Amino acid sequence: MDDGVTRRGILGASAGALAATALAVGSASQTQGRDAPPDYGGWLDAVGNYDGTTVDRTGQSTVTVTVAAEGNGGNFAFDPPAVHVDNGATVRWEWTGEGGAHTVTSPEGAPLDSGDAVAEPGVHYEYTFEDDGIYQYRCRPHEGLGMRGAVVVGDDYPTRTPGTPTPEPTPTPEPTPTGEALSSAPTGDWATREYGPANRSYAPETSGPVEDVSERWRLGFGHALYDPVLSDGTVFLSTDEFSTAAVDAATGERQWERDVPGRVRAVDDGRVYVTSRAEDSGGGFVFALDADTGETQWTRQDAEDAVNGLQVADGRVYAAIGNTVERLDATRGNRRLLAEVDGEVIGLAVVDGTVYASGQRHFGTSPQTPRLWVRAFDADSGAEKWAFSQESHPPTRPSVADGTVYVGSDSHAIHAIDASDGSERWTAELGSAVRGLAAVPDDAADAVSGTVYAGCGDYYLYAFDAENGDRRWRTRTRGAVNTPAVAGDVVYAANRGYIIETNDDGSVRHDEDGSIDRDKAVHGFDGGSGEVLWTVELDSQVADGTTPSYFGGEPIVADGTVYVTTNASDGTFTLYAIGGATAQGGATPTRTAQSTGADGSGFTAVAAALGLVGAAGWQQWRRGDDRG
Structure with missing residues (x-):
């Protein structure tokens, strides 16, 4: 031009x-x-x-x-x-x-x-x-x-008196971590939102805390927190006010914080990848930051579409941008269109030279019936291998294990799809929207081997047989359950959020156990039985009766430590390190799992919560974290 x-x-x-x-x-x-x-x-x-x-x-x-x-x-x-x-x-x-x-x-x-x-x-x-x-x-x-x-x-403009320095405002003290530092930083990584490019939320070479579990340290922030990942002893995470931070995983000390708009997606080869939606300009960005300093190595923008997801595999970066899948060079950010589809791409997984994409059509204001879809593309050529489609509300990001692709949905279901040809292997029904999956391969520890775990909006953590979809167990928790994480033979999950009911006079309506302090917790579950091994409370409940009072993040696990975030409507935004011994050694569980039948009981509290904000308000809130 x-x-x-x-x-x-x-x-x-x-x-x-x-x-x-x-x-x-x-x-x-x-x-x-x-x-x-x-x-x-x-x-x-x-x-x-x-x-x-x-x-x-x-x-x-x-x-x-x-x-x-x-x-x-x-x-x-x-x-x-x-x-x-x-x-x-x-x-x-x-x-x-x-x-x-x-x-x-x-x-x-x-x-x-x-x-x-x-x-x-x-x-x-x-x-x-x-x-x-x-x-x-x-x-x-x-x-x-x-x-x-x-x-x-011109000549008529505001000035400073010559020789008078600009007054420096008194800086607001940056919050420092409270608690005790870990004896050493974890050597294991959890380098993407769901562990790796297969989105399994399963760490095969590390263990999480099992005994003597407690909060080790916490670090406060000024804005809501999202998407922690872990690499080389550093936790990287995003804030709601367009910044990315690096935190020492052992001490909780900030290493750096950059005003970079978006959410952390992955860390690979010394680069932190952040994606964002530029809402007021209608497009989206991919940033590659230096993991040691936070400095920008490269950035790429799409002038029209938001960047909804990103994966790194085999030295390549794959991005979900609007209705396309693009491949970017990891060192320079050069872009190549890999595939274009009919509908918005929500999530990506990359396994053995194949890119699996999940997405949606006709969702929102469209008068047509909403559909979820999953497609497989060759990672080199972009050629489509197969396509799966189902009448449904939006899917989760795809999880791939042992030749099967798993997606949950807002329509209360999990679909298992053959990774070779796209045929459906089984469908399992749940009591509410699926918030996220952990897919554990057959070569894992016996207790968790061949199991698909699902965090659900009906307050339950579910376990299904990966081969046939039979439900092995489900355990009632304190609120909507986020994407679980699996390490060793333990499943870790945090409650995603809870909406407080109020009486006509504005007072809080207490739940069945007489307490409103139900939801701000992270738990460890026996992967084979669903028995609760331990629960750690995270701060205290905030209740105003009108808005979601709390929502939590997805846990990540390494070397006896769980990292998890919480966000509360009182302006409390916290990153926690929860630690303990990794060997079970006959520890007595702190709680007993609630065993329930297949009738979906236990959904009453969610239905009551829906009544407070309306279905549209609830859906906007819950999707704001999961799909961003």
């Missing part, structure tokens, strides 16, 4: 009507001319390529600012980030074509707006300034990385 100005988002030369909103401080500026430095009000404080200098371009009628220059850990900078121009000058923003798609966008109410995000090189926006002041702007998709800029216009 040439340097000609495109029609996309170009504003004309007349800007007088909007210039009054350049900055509220503009009307109260100190008219000190050019002898005092501009006061940006902290707007540029987190901009990596801003060194405190405002580049003087006065005397020029046209000034160019580069979009996607090098900075902020990649091509995520405006250059120069701060520039001074004359009243009446025109600023042209020229895209380099690097770093994905970008915008030039003022804060709400101010005039700069280039429109939709653009990735192609060239000049895609210009603006002629006709009022003095300071004009702040940002790149919508990459503001969290520090991609901000400012234009100083």
